[in-house]
Amino acid sequence: MSETPFRNPGWAGNTGEFDLTEEQVRGEDFVGDRPAHGGHASGAGAMPYMLAEKNPDVALFEGEYQERFEKILTRYPTKQAALLPALGLAQEIRGYVSPDSMDRVAELLDLSPAYVRGVATFYTMYNKRPVGRHLVQVCTNISCNLNGADEVVEAFLRYTDTELGETSEDGHFTVIEAECLAACGFPTCVQINSRYFENVTPDQVPQICERLKSEGK
Amino acid sequence: MAYPYVSDHEVRILSKHFGDPMQRRVDTYVERGGYGALKKAFEMGPEKIIDEVKASGLRGRGGAGFPTGVKWSFMPKGTGKPHYLLCNADESEPGTFKDRELMRWDPHQLIEGCLIGAYAIGAQHVYIYCRGEFFETNQVLARAVEDAYARGYIGKDIMGSGVDLDLTVHQGAGAYICGEETGLMNSLEGRRGQPRVKPPFPAAVGAFGMPSTINNVETLCTVPHIVANGGAWYRQWGTEKSPGTKLFCVSGHVNRPGNYELPLGFPLQKLIDDVCGGMRGGNALKAVIPGGSSVPIINAEEVSRCTLDYEGCVAVGTMLGCASVIVMDETTDVVKQVRRMVDFYAHESCGQCTPCREGSAWTARILRRIEEGRGTEEDLDTLMDTTQQMVGTTICVLSDSVAAPVQSSINKFRDEYLALIRRGERVGAA
Ligand SMILES: Cc1cc2nc3c(=O)[nH]c(=O)nc-3n(C[C@H](O)[C@H](O)[C@H](O)COP(=O)(O)O)c2cc1C
Ligand code: SF4
Ligand code: FES
Numbered sequence: 111m112s113e114t115p116f117r118n119p120g121w122a123g124n125t126g127e128f129d130l131t132e133e134q135v136r137g138e139d140f141v142g143d144r145p146a147h148g149g150h151a152s153g154a155g156a157m158p159y160m161l162a163e164k165n166p167d168v169a170l171f172e173g174e175y176q177e178r179f180e181k182i183l184t185r186y187p188t189k190q191a192a193l194l195p196a197l198g199l200a201q202e203i204r205g206y207v208s209p210d211s212m213d214r215v216a217e218l219l220d221l222s223p224a225y226v227r228g229v230a231t232f233y234t235m236y237n238k239r240p241v242g243r244h245l246v247q248v249c250t251n252i253s254c255n256l257n258g259a260d261e262v263v264e265a266f267l268r269y270t271d272t273e274l275g276e277t278s279e280d281g282h283f284t285v286i287e288a289e290c291l292a293a294c295g296f297p298t299c300v301q302i303n304s305r306y307f308e309n310v311t312p313d314q315v316p317q318i319c320e321r322l323k324s325e326g327k
Numbered sequence: 328m329a330y331p332y333v334s335d336h337e338v339r340i341l342s343k344h345f346g347d348p349m350q351r352r353v354d355t356y357v358e359r360g361g362y363g364a365l366k367k368a369f370e371m372g373p374e375k376i377i378d379e380v381k382a383s384g385l386r387g388r389g390g391a392g393f394p395t396g397v398k399w400s401f402m403p404k405g406t407g408k409p410h411y412l413l414c415n416a417d418e419s420e421p422g423t424f425k426d427r428e429l430m431r432w433d434p435h436q437l438i439e440g441c442l443i444g445a446y447a448i449g450a451q452h453v454y455i456y457c458r459g460e461f462f463e464t465n466q467v468l469a470r471a472v473e474d475a476y477a478r479g480y481i482g483k484d485i486m487g488s489g490v491d492l493d494l495t496v497h498q499g500a501g502a503y504i505c506g507e508e509t510g511l512m513n514s515l516e517g518r519r520g521q522p523r524v525k526p527p528f529p530a531a532v533g534a535f536g537m538p539s540t541i542n543n544v545e546t547l548c549t550v551p552h553i554v555a556n557g558g559a560w561y562r563q564w565g566t567e568k569s570p571g572t573k574l575f576c577v578s579g580h581v582n583r584p585g586n587y588e589l590p591l592g593f594p595l596q597k598l599i600d601d602v603c604g605g606m607r608g609g610n611a612l613k614a615v616i617p618g619g620s621s622v623p624i625i626n627a628e629e630v631s632r633c634t635l636d637y638e639g640c641v642a643v644g645t646m647l648g649c650a651s652v653i654v655m656d657e658t659t660d661v662v663k664q665v666r667r668m669v670d671f672y673a674h675e676s677c678g679q680c681t682p683c684r685e686g687s688a689w690t691a692r693i694l695r696r697i698e699e700g701r702g703t704e705e706d707l708d709t710l711m712d713t714t715q716q717m718v719g720t721t722i723c724v725l726s727d728s729v730a731a732p733v734q735s736s737i738n739k740f741r742d743e744y745l746a747l748i749r750r751g752e753r754v755g756a757a
Contacts (some may be wrong), residue, residue, distance in 0.1 A: 193517030235501035
């Protein structure tokens with residue numbers, strides 16, 4: 111029926127960022143020379159692992175990453191519980207979870223490679239093969255679907271000139287459909303790498319893609 | 328301007344500071360009275376806390392509505408084993424978007440609730456299992472935890488009470504089924520997130536084989552307010568059996584979708600008309616799913632009779648679930664939307680139980696056939712029959728969740744199925 115999908119005009123759009131600096135929000139005590147991944151071990155497993163710059167050949171868990179890996183181990187009563195965070199770390203470093211990475215994680219946690227593979231393939235967030243610099247995940251579940259999510263998917267595919275699940279020729283974009291991203295009141299919700307874009311309409315798609323490309327990541 | 332939308336009907340307890348990023352700052356939180364309830368809790372002692380939570384009548388906000396105080400009292404005492412409190416922050420039920428907002432706007436409220444809960448059940452360590460896709464939320468939470476450690480609200484000898492508590496944020500990796508309580512435990516332990524057969528129940532054998540309790544984010548966020556103000560105070564809102572306030576996540580075809588905190592028992596029609604500014608474009612209402620995609624769909628007539636409390640929803644043949652109100656107007660293609668929901672369950676089934684794994688996949692296939700105009704009337708009987716075999720026959724209730732939308736929509740919107748089957752005009756194209 112309606113050509114222009116319905117929009118919620120009361121929302122800021124991209125809620126991945128706030129107008130205030132971290133210093134303003136957290137207070138001066140908590141901002142300083144902290145490592146990029148945060149300070150306390152309690153949050154060690156909770157950092158973004160879909161970074162834009164990825165290097166599939168870099169060594170796993172060295173230096174700063176070694177520290178983080180060891181911090182993670184201190185937070186659980188068993189070594190095995192570090193498996194999900196460790197796979198996340200591997201993906202943060204290499205961009206996807208390769209068979210080689212899985213073997214290395216298995217070795218470090220005293221697990222069999224087959225077991226690690228069994229676990230990794232259960233979860234959707236581990237990329238089993240390399241993806242574009244920007245992994246575009248469009249929610250097409252019910253609330254977004256009611257507000258025209260299918261057209262948003264089409265707009266991304268048209269702009270990037272790819273098919274669902276494939277990577278565009280320039281290596282920038284992989285577009286996939288996602289299940290509900292828990293932002294249903296602000297449809298259509300699109301997750302691009304670690305960022306949420308809310309209230310996305312098809313006509314905004316070129317602008318969003320251009321901006322991502324120009325950020326050079 | 329205030330948080331996307333607010334309404335005069337709201338009673339904002341949990342959502343009071345939505346839209347104010349300063350609330351994330353530990354010092355601001357404390358200035359506004361934060362961590363006061365934790366101090367009071369240490370003075371009260373575990374038993375009194377549990378009594379107060381029982382008196383409030385607080386029911387779990389994760390979907391099942393089980394009384395929280397009663398759940399806490401199941402935890403064994405004096406076992407000498409480690410106990411765990413798990414916070415279920417895996418929010419992924421289609422239509423639900425409250426936990427993310429609670430965590431990103433007011434992370435310390437949740438941390439305080441977790442600490443009180445852990446102290447009440449004798450746990451030493453809290454794990455907040457936060458959905459993997461929530462990168463921003465995970466960071467907000469992790470930083471708040473770090474700040475709380477630095478200020479001495481988490482850690483050793485908290486505020487001179489002699490109590491030691493630890494808290495870890497655990498990032499999920501993308502699987503709806505990890506929201507199911509035992510699936511979450513398996514996932515936390517570094518396994519596939521497949522639900523476990525019960526019994527044994529988590530209070531006996533939970534995470535890492537130890538006694539554990541699992542609560543939803545919203546449940547735990549409510550706890551500091553109950554401890555601070557008392558159970559009787561909380562009962563001034565809501566109904567006898569469903570006391571208190573609840574966040575309603577409204578999405579779909581209304582003018583002002585969003586999160587609204589309302590007393591339980593609020594009329595559904597009034598929520599749509601007054602709180603959410605009515606239907607978009609003045610369209611007629613066709614159907615509502617009041618509790619997230621796992622509950623039966625109701626039609627406009629039932630909407631006009633439905634009150635939003637656990638009993639009121641049951642009275643019109645549906646459930647409150649996690650109060651995710653999905654509103655559909657007259658242009659909605661019901662068959663397509665039901666098919667989309669079933670696709671979701673087919674994708675998310677963990678595959679352990681045959682009725683769920685096979686049933687969800689076949690149901691999705693038959694629905695697609697009907698949607699594409701290749702269905703027959705017998706298909707409707709097959710759908711009813713197949714989904715009936717998926718109810719109560721599996722390890723967890725994901726399987727039952729497939730039956731809810733399919734059976735209720737065939738019962739209430741049979742005409743739309745028939746129209747497609749008879750290759751009539753497609754109804755709407757939302
Ligand atoms: C398939 C499935 C998915 C679930 N997903 C969630 C979820 O994302 N968040 C949640 O809090 N509860 C979820 N639950 C409910 C939990 O199993 C559990 O009942 C709840 O976390 C208990 O917390 P409460 O007592 O505070 O409600 C889910 C249940 C099932 C069967
Ligand atoms: S009902 Fe489905 S999701 Fe639940 S345990 Fe069985 S197969 Fe897994
Ligand atoms: S349905 Fe799209 S975010 Fe929930």
